[in-house]
Amino acid sequence: MKHLVSINQLSAEQIIRILDRAALFEKNPNQRLLEGKVVATLFFEPSTRTRLSFETAVNRLSGRVIGFSDAATSSSSKGESLKDTISMVANYADVIVMRHFLEGAALYASELDRVPIVNAGDGANQHPSQTLLDLYSIRKTQGQLEGRTIALVGDLKYGRTVHSLIVGMAHFCPRFIFVSPPELRMPEECKDFCRQHDIPFTETSDFSPEVIQGVDILYMTRVQRERFVDLEEYERVKNVYVLNREMLTGCRDNLRILHPLPRVGEIALDVDDTPQAYYIQQAQNGLYTRQSILCEVLGIEP
Known part of the structure; x- marks a missing residue:
């Protein structure tokens, strides 16, 4: 290669x-x-x-x-x-x-x-190098890549990391939950890719406890101001999802939180010292x- x-x-x-x-x-x-x-x-x-x-x-x-x-x-x-x-x-x-x-x-x-x-x-x-370090982090924290349920949360329209992660995980029988506001939903070509490769996914705008409690990996993303032409649209959606410590109640023991970083407020600081937080180690990987x-x-x- x-x-x-x-x-x-x-x-x-x-x-x-x-x-x-x-x-x-x-x-x-x-x-x-x-x-x-x-x-x-x-x-x-x-x-x-x-x-x-x-x-x-x-x-x-x-x-x-x-x-x-x-x-x-x-x-x-x-x-x-x-x-x-x-x-x-x-x-x-x-x-x-x-x-x-x-x-x-x-x-x-x-x-x-x-x-x-x-x-x-x-x-x-x-962003293939980010995808490979994400895959490394998933395998390291979960013990395997196969059969993981992953929630992708936030900016799914402009987020190159989530687009690449879908492709990278396609080899390993994943299940995805796409969580975003309507303005930032996953592009149709990415959903078509999932359909073509028999990858099950659901789509929602509700960042609910059921989502958090039902996944192995919670992949948070920031809303990327630099991708917006209309800054008023950015202001409307920038803080739509914020993960805090209390929201992790009842989550799976193996749940790990990933984020490509930088974060701009979508993960509260009180999450940092939880066992689920893995984004700093992820960057080291x-x-x-x-x-x-x-x-x-x-x-x-x-």
Whole structure:
């Protein structure tokens, strides 16, 4: 696998291989596997966890990092095309990790076929490295991926993490509950994907105790202000669902709460010290998963 552009391109066997390798890195994250390699991180859109975990992954594997975290500091601010940016950076790097605000940007960059491209998020489309760390977190907390019931809550219209998670879990017989306001419901193409792959799902706007008590994974998302053209619409829906500690009463013992972060108020602070809260560890798992991804596209085994 030269490029990681979409979770759709991965078979169940490839997913398990990446997760198994990530588990090895969790036991021993500091190795010299990328010694002599240069990884470029090109972030045309703001990021904290994704960028820092990729850069930490490179550093802990003894590689080097170049790139930018603000497109305003790059030649794209002067009007340079994405094609030229990728072509130039490929002269200096062995891998390019990129986040872009345009859907399809990572696919376009991969089609130039200069060096491996890892998609770190393209608009509201895909975020495959986040999906893989989510799958790693689900498997680690549940003991298996198969047969999990997962509630996806919040911004299901623009949330690239939930779109990708549906595809990634499709190999493992999941059941989904989609919880969102009508304005942010799951896109039809994602529901059609579930129907085509015989994945059972229900859709509701009611974030009820029955939802929380009936799932293994509660996947919370923030309402993404940056995706809204109409800010009045954002104001109407931004705080529609807030999870607090009291709402976890009667939940399953194995319930874990995931969130791609950052949170903006959809998980109250009193949830943080509950046994169900797993979003901080989930972010830490991103380090090991991204180490595995970099080795995957470079054909390196630990």
